[in-house]
Amino acid sequence: MLTQILKNVKENTPLVxxxxxxxxxxxxxxxxxxxxxxxxxxxxxxxxxxxxxICSSLYINIGTLNERTIASMLKAGKxxxxxxxxxVLDPVGAGASSMRTKxxxxxxxxxxFTVIRGxxxxxxxxxxxxxxxxxxxxxxxxxxxxxxxxxxxxxxKKLSEKTKSIIVITxxxxxxxxxxxxxxxxxxxxxxxxxxxxxxxxxxLIAASAAANPERPLDAAAATVCxxxxxxxxxxxxxxxxxxxxxxxxxxxxDCLSQITEELFKEGAxxxxx
Amino acid sequence: MLTQILKNVKENTPLVxxxxxxxxxxxxxxxxxxxxxxxxxxxxxxxxxxxxxICSSLYINIGTLNERTIASMLKAGKxxxxxxxxxVLDPVGAGASSMRTKxxxxxxxxxxFTVIRGxxxxxxxxxxxxxxxxxxxxxxxxxxxxxxxxxxxxxxKKLSEKTKSIIVITxxxxxxxxxxxxxxxxxxxxxxxxxxxxxxxxxxLIAASAAANPERPLDAAAATVCxxxxxxxxxxxxxxxxxxxxxxxxxxxxDCLSQITEELFKEGAxxxxx
Amino acid sequence: MLTQILKNVKENTPLVxxxxxxxxxxxxxxxxxxxxxxxxxxxxxxxxxxxxxICSSLYINIGTLNERTIASMLKAGKxxxxxxxxxVLDPVGAGASSMRTKxxxxxxxxxxFTVIRGxxxxxxxxxxxxxxxxxxxxxxxxxxxxxxxxxxxxxxKKLSEKTKSIIVITxxxxxxxxxxxxxxxxxxxxxxxxxxxxxxxxxxLIAASAAANPERPLDAAAATVCxxxxxxxxxxxxxxxxxxxxxxxxxxxxDCLSQITEELFKEGAxxxxx
Numbered sequence: 001m002l003t004q005i006l007k008n009v010k011e012n013t014p015l016v017x018x019x020x021x022x023x024x025x026x027x028x029x030x031x032x033x034x035x036x037x038x039x040x041x042x043x044x045x046x047x048x049x050x051x052x053x054i055c056s057s058l059y060i061n062i063g064t065l066n067e068r069t070i071a072s073m074l075k076a077g078k079x080x081x082x083x084x085x086x087x088v089l090d091p092v093g094a095g096a097s098s099m100r101t102k103x104x105x106x107x108x109x110x111x112x113f114t115v116i117r118g119x120x121x122x123x124x125x126x127x128x129x130x131x132x133x134x135x136x137x138x139x140x141x142x143x144x145x146x147x148x149x150x151x152x153x154x155x156x157k158k159l160s161e162k163t164k165s166i167i168v169i170t171x172x173x174x175x176x177x178x179x180x181x182x183x184x185x186x187x188x189x190x191x192x193x194x195x196x197x198x199x200x201x202x203x204x205l206i207a208a209s210a211a212a213n214p215e216r217p218l219d220a221a222a223a224t225v226c227x228x229x230x231x232x233x234x235x236x237x238x239x240x241x242x243x244x245x246x247x248x249x250x251x252x253x254x255d256c257l258s259q260i261t262e263e264l265f266k267e268g269a270x271x272x273x274x
Numbered sequence: 275m276l277t278q279i280l281k282n283v284k285e286n287t288p289l290v291x292x293x294x295x296x297x298x299x300x301x302x303x304x305x306x307x308x309x310x311x312x313x314x315x316x317x318x319x320x321x322x323x324x325x326x327x328i329c330s331s332l333y334i335n336i337g338t339l340n341e342r343t344i345a346s347m348l349k350a351g352k353x354x355x356x357x358x359x360x361x362v363l364d365p366v367g368a369g370a371s372s373m374r375t376k377x378x379x380x381x382x383x384x385x386x387f388t389v390i391r392g393x394x395x396x397x398x399x400x401x402x403x404x405x406x407x408x409x410x411x412x413x414x415x416x417x418x419x420x421x422x423x424x425x426x427x428x429x430x431k432k433l434s435e436k437t438k439s440i441i442v443i444t445x446x447x448x449x450x451x452x453x454x455x456x457x458x459x460x461x462x463x464x465x466x467x468x469x470x471x472x473x474x475x476x477x478x479l480i481a482a483s484a485a486a487n488p489e490r491p492l493d494a495a496a497a498t499v500c501x502x503x504x505x506x507x508x509x510x511x512x513x514x515x516x517x518x519x520x521x522x523x524x525x526x527x528x529d530c531l532s533q534i535t536e537e538l539f540k541e542g543a544x545x546x547x548x
Numbered sequence: 549m550l551t552q553i554l555k556n557v558k559e560n561t562p563l564v565x566x567x568x569x570x571x572x573x574x575x576x577x578x579x580x581x582x583x584x585x586x587x588x589x590x591x592x593x594x595x596x597x598x599x600x601x602i603c604s605s606l607y608i609n610i611g612t613l614n615e616r617t618i619a620s621m622l623k624a625g626k627x628x629x630x631x632x633x634x635x636v637l638d639p640v641g642a643g644a645s646s647m648r649t650k651x652x653x654x655x656x657x658x659x660x661f662t663v664i665r666g667x668x669x670x671x672x673x674x675x676x677x678x679x680x681x682x683x684x685x686x687x688x689x690x691x692x693x694x695x696x697x698x699x700x701x702x703x704x705k706k707l708s709e710k711t712k713s714i715i716v717i718t719x720x721x722x723x724x725x726x727x728x729x730x731x732x733x734x735x736x737x738x739x740x741x742x743x744x745x746x747x748x749x750x751x752x753l754i755a756a757s758a759a760a761n762p763e764r765p766l767d768a769a770a771a772t773v774c775x776x777x778x779x780x781x782x783x784x785x786x787x788x789x790x791x792x793x794x795x796x797x798x799x800x801x802x803d804c805l806s807q808i809t810e811e812l813f814k815e816g817a818x819x820x821x822x
Binding site: 042051068255259 | 613614615644645647744794
């Protein structure tokens with residue numbers, strides 16, 4: 001049962017080492033705490049190995065990366081590999097600059113990721129080195145739709161086989177796939193793209209879920225994506241009821257992460273196996 | 275009509291390259307999304323040219339600058355100039371240290387800014403190299419009042435002529451001026467100075483508005499300043515009604531940016547041409 | 549009277565130079581404004597001396613430190629010492645990596661701190677170089693309880709004598725001690741550990757309070773710790789009443805900091821001298 005995934009996070013309070021961008025770092029920390037994990041942010045090359053050693057998993061996010069932090073990501077990633085920790089990558093803006101694309105490729109070469117989560121454009125960049133990225137949003141031409149869903153699932157499974165990582169593609173429809181099995185998730189709300197950080201937070205939560213459920217990383221990723229979508233729906237209901245805007249939406253989204261229960265998950269999940 | 279300015283932002287979703295401080299960067303990102311734009315933050319010297327090339331405008335903010343990011347600001351600024359993109363400067367704390375003042379002057383020398391927005395103290399530093407700055411707030415002796423308004427407008431117009439930039443001075447009374455024409459705006463609420471980031475957010479929004487209204491940068495800046503002030507008033511009404519404090523005020527300010535309509539703008543605008 | 553401490557902050561609006569981590573920096577800025585102070589963040593080695601000179605106190609927080617910012621902390625700290633400004637240290641994660649521990653020790657060697665605030669694990673690291681730290685939370689085995697309270701107070705007083713700094717240990721029970729006198733504070737709510745930044749914010753507020761009450765740093769620290777705890781209780785009441793979660797809790801905590809009055813302080817304070 002996927003609800004066990006949530007329970008294991010709350011019971012284990014996994015400590016997640018985060019090397020992430022300075023735009024949404026506070027949201028990631030608060031989302032991790034709300035979800036039942038515990039964050040520690042550390043990005044200096046002289047401490048990342050020690051920090052990652054005392055943690056249960058590693059979260060690498062390449063938004064606002066720079067030469068200093070790329071070195072730290074590589075060093076932390078290799079250490080976490082050695083230790084067998086789950087490692088999760090958010091290739092923010094891969095494809096938007098050659099530096100980001102190269103950083104993503106270097107990470108993929110040198111670090112074995114348990115999960116890679118991005119929008120379809122970022123994941124295509126990961127796959128091919130030829131994607132295009134408009135900011136941090138998926139290109140319109142690259143959105144996952146009911147029409148191209150089967151093809152995209154096949155693409156995700158193939159990429160998972162190639163990278164040996166679980167592939168998570170988020171958008172209007174979310175796909176969570178390993179080389180054999182995929183979850184299709186239809187939760188969420190369009191307003192999630194009108195605040196910054198939903199993708200970053202989700203990837204951070206996956207790092208916590210994977211740490212608390214080491215035998216079931218695919219289920220852990222799927223349950224987390226689904227929960228985030230449900231929270232996006234519940235938060236939308238709250239702002240509609242109160243007549244509020246996008247900043248309240250961000251607040252309520254994290255509120256809901258701290259309030260989601262097994263019952264809310266079971267009632268709300270729109271998830272199927274493909 | 276100034277309402278067209280708002281409409282053009284929503285319809286064009288301009289992508290704004292932001293090189294800004296780490297204190298209010300999340301607020302800037304969420305404010306841009308609320309306003310109808312889309313943010314991308316990137317400050318490494320190796321990617322800023324590519325990133326600014328895929329964007330519609332550039333926002334440079336010198337709060338928490340350092341030697342690494344100063345180089346990035348200059349490089350991005352020159353590239354955006356070449357491309358003819360609107361470029362907006364927030365000289366946070368210019369005058370507070372010789373490093374910030376010098377960075378501001380170097381930027382002015384090497385980059386042609388479409389708009390420069392600051393408090394009166396920062397703008398005086400820009401003008402003369404002799405201003406004084408207490409933190410990020412205007413000195414009491416330097417506030418714009420009804421008594422010195424005409425003189426300050428004349429100062430702003432002259433500075434605009436000298437810098438070839440639109441000058442925006444914000445405070446209890448706001449001035450938006452080019453070398454010929456100025457808008458005087460009397461919207462806003464004193465509580466806006468009791469949260470961090472209102473200035474930074476406003477400057478970011480101006481970058482989006484200028485990108486979506488390339489033929490009318492003066493109107494774009496004025497409509498944005500006026501909208502921010504109206505949202506500051508609406509947010510104040512909400513916290514008064516709910517008995518809340520300054521953090522809720524910040525949330526509701528961004529909420530209002532996501533909810534402002536042409537009607538609310540027309541009803542609320544306290545704007546005159548001088 | 550401790551209420552005078554709060555009054556002095558509001559009346560003096562002390563400008564606090566903050567060199568702090570990028571995770572909670574926005575919370576620190578907004579908390580300082582809510583409390584009645586004014587923040588300025590600056591961490592480049594070329595400007596920290598000038599910035600600290602125009603401020604009333606200095607706040608150093610070693611979360612997300614790096615080689616560049618360690619140099620800035622030392623330089624700013626020495627300058628603030630020379631100027632006789634109150635200087636407050638938050639040794640976030642001291643003990644979690646040798647780099648952080650060394651940075652904390654170097655700061656203690658070269659800078660005279662007015663106040664040092666941490667959880668028991670961080671403070672033990674400060675004391676001995678032999679503490680253990682799990683992320684930013686105190687080890688379970690190291691929590692302050694009614695049983696070990698007297699011993700911990702004695703430890704704090706001894707450490708204060710050794711460091712010549714006021715020692716603030718926060719947790720379920722808070723201790724504020726100099727070498728002779730200690731305040732024991734039993735305000736607060738467990739939910740304060742489910743959001744990031746309560747410790748960082750508290751230390752920043754102490755820097756403001758110490759600046760506005762230069763003759764009474766012990767009382768200033770105690771009144772601030774107590775106020776933060778009261779606000780944690782009031783914010784909890786609000787979210788319970790509204791059925792909200794942890795992100796609303798963060799918002800309401802800062803709201804309450806902007807709304808606390810002498811009356812609320814007097815009614816709510818659970819403080820004793822030991």
